Amino acid sequence: MSSSYLLLVFLAGTITLMLFAFTLVIFLIVHKKKRYEHLLEKQQMENTYQTQLLQSRLEVQEQSFRYFSEEIHDNIGQLLSIVKMQLYNIRNSSHEDDIVHKASDCNELLGKAITDLRNISHSLNSGYVSKAGLADAVEKDMEYIRSAKDIKCTLHLEGDERGLGTERELMVFRIIQEAVGNAVKHAAPSAIDVFLNYKDPNSFCVTIADNGSGFDTRMHATGGIGLSNMQVRARLLNGNIDVISAKEEGTKVVLSINH
Numbered sequence: 001m002s003s004s005y006l007l008l009v010f011l012a013g014t015i016t017l018m019l020f021a022f023t024l025v026i027f028l029i030v031h032k033k034k035r036y037e038h039l040l041e042k043q044q045m046e047n048t049y050q051t052q053l054l055q056s057r058l059e060v061q062e063q064s065f066r067y068f069s070e071e072i073h074d075n076i077g078q079l080l081s082i083v084k085m086q087l088y089n090i091r092n093s094s095h096e097d098d099i100v101h102k103a104s105d106c107n108e109l110l111g112k113a114i115t116d117l118r119n120i121s122h123s124l125n126s127g128y129v130s131k132a133g134l135a136d137a138v139e140k141d142m143e144y145i146r147s148a149k150d151i152k153c154t155l156h157l158e159g160d161e162r163g164l165g166t167e168r169e170l171m172v173f174r175i176i177q178e179a180v181g182n183a184v185k186h187a188a189p190s191a192i193d194v195f196l197n198y199k200d201p202n203s204f205c206v207t208i209a210d211n212g213s214g215f216d217t218r219m220h221a222t223g224g225i226g227l228s229n230m231q232v233r234a235r236l237l238n239g240n241i242d243v244i245s246a247k248e249e250g251t252k253v254v255l256s257i258n259h
Contacts, residue, residue, distance in 0.1 A: 119144035152191040159198035179208040187212025206255040
């Protein structure tokens, strides 16, 4: 067997092995790519499912808010208005100073209760929020807190106000409500400030700051239902929630949204 023949066989074998190795590498690359695409598609389906689940949860919540708003406005509000009218009649028809005085006091307190209920009804109703706009809806909500809780609440507008879209403004409003409500319930603040920052045309930022008792964020890393609700809405807004707090140093909740 000649040396040239052996060399030819060796070269043929080497080329065959190289082709086999090359084919195997291509196969592994294609297989890995398909596996990655499958995992990516699965993750996208999971994200879509989670997003739809979150949206359904919020829709149910908004329907509940709307129901309570209508019940307050149509039933409780009307009943209290009738009672207020009866007290007014008692005051005007009585000739006893003591009864007139008490009826006037009750009438005044009842009037305040009706106003507070109307404010609560408005803040629960998504239709009111979309009609009034974000800033006016927040101001109305803070007006109620100032009246009912004796807390100094101030709204600050930074930059030129612009619309964010009805659904987005409603979710932002609910986040603000949740943050303010948490402060009122748990922190006993004397002042709450809400900042709506429109300065950057490519983003929108909301800051809710209070001077209450604060808390150690390391001890409450997972947060409660309130924080969970805020995070759900922030996720649907493609935004981010940051909570900055320390004991006796108040709390700051920052919502950042990129357009």
